[in-house]
Amino acid sequence: MPAQAARHWHPKGLAGFNAAPHALAESLLLRCCGSRRWAERVAAHRPYPTLDALLAAADEAGYDLSGADLDEALSRETAALPHPDAPPAARTALRAAHAAYESGFGHAFVISLDGVPAGERLDRVLFGIRSRLGNEREEERAVAAEELRRLARTRLTRSVAGG
CATH class of the missing domain: 1.10.150 (DNA polymerase; domain 1)
Incomplete structure (x- = not known):
């Protein structure tokens, strides 16, 4: 093949x-x-x-x-994009949040949204990024590893x- x-x-x-x-x-x-x-x-x-x-x-x-x-594994992850119908302000906020996260931790933000209703996903991602930006590097690696396992x-x- x-x-x-x-x-x-x-x-x-x-x-x-x-x-x-x-x-x-x-x-x-x-x-x-x-x-x-x-x-x-x-x-x-x-x-x-x-x-x-x-x-x-x-x-x-x-x-x-x-x-x-x-x-x-983290280097192969990409930032989740908002739904194309998301308001422009939400798309801008998400891009800025992803950029801040990647700048601070050196890899894309990973989060499992399994079981999260579609209408709540953007808010969950934004909340997740903002709350995890305050993590120490090693603490965030542990959180990212767990989210990666859930995503897998x-x-x-x-x-x-x-x-």
């Missing part, structure tokens, strides 16, 4: 993920969390009997990220289960 197609491949359920060639599974996993070591580790432990087992393995691999692994779970669930 060409590299371009691999970047957009989605398995047909857990069975498809388990049966996929190693490189293809890693490609999908890297879209969930940008750490190569994380993706290699999760892919290497296939097959998974259930989605819950896959998510548990992803969590465990996430907790074991080294500082360099976390840096790699959501992305992996959507990619594998189609949910």
Whole structure:
């Protein structure tokens, strides 16, 4: 499969993920969390009997990220954009908040919005950035690592289960 197609491949359920060639599974996993070591580790432990087992393995691999692994994963994250229908003032506020965060911490702001209604997401992101700007660097790395683990779970669930 060409590299371009691999970047957009989605398995047909857990069975498809388990049966996929190693490189293809890693490609999908890297879209969930940008750490190569994380993706290699999760892919290497296939097959998974259930989605819950896959998510548990992803969590465990996430907790074991080294500082360099976390840096790699965070470097591959991008700032979330507001919905195109968001008011211009909200878009400006979000851009400014993201810029302040990235300037202070050296990576994109990450937050899991799983379960947050669409109409509340912009406010949640703005609140999250503003509240976390006061964190010390190491405290924020721990918060960002936890948010990254939560994001990876959501992305992996959507990619594998189609949910």
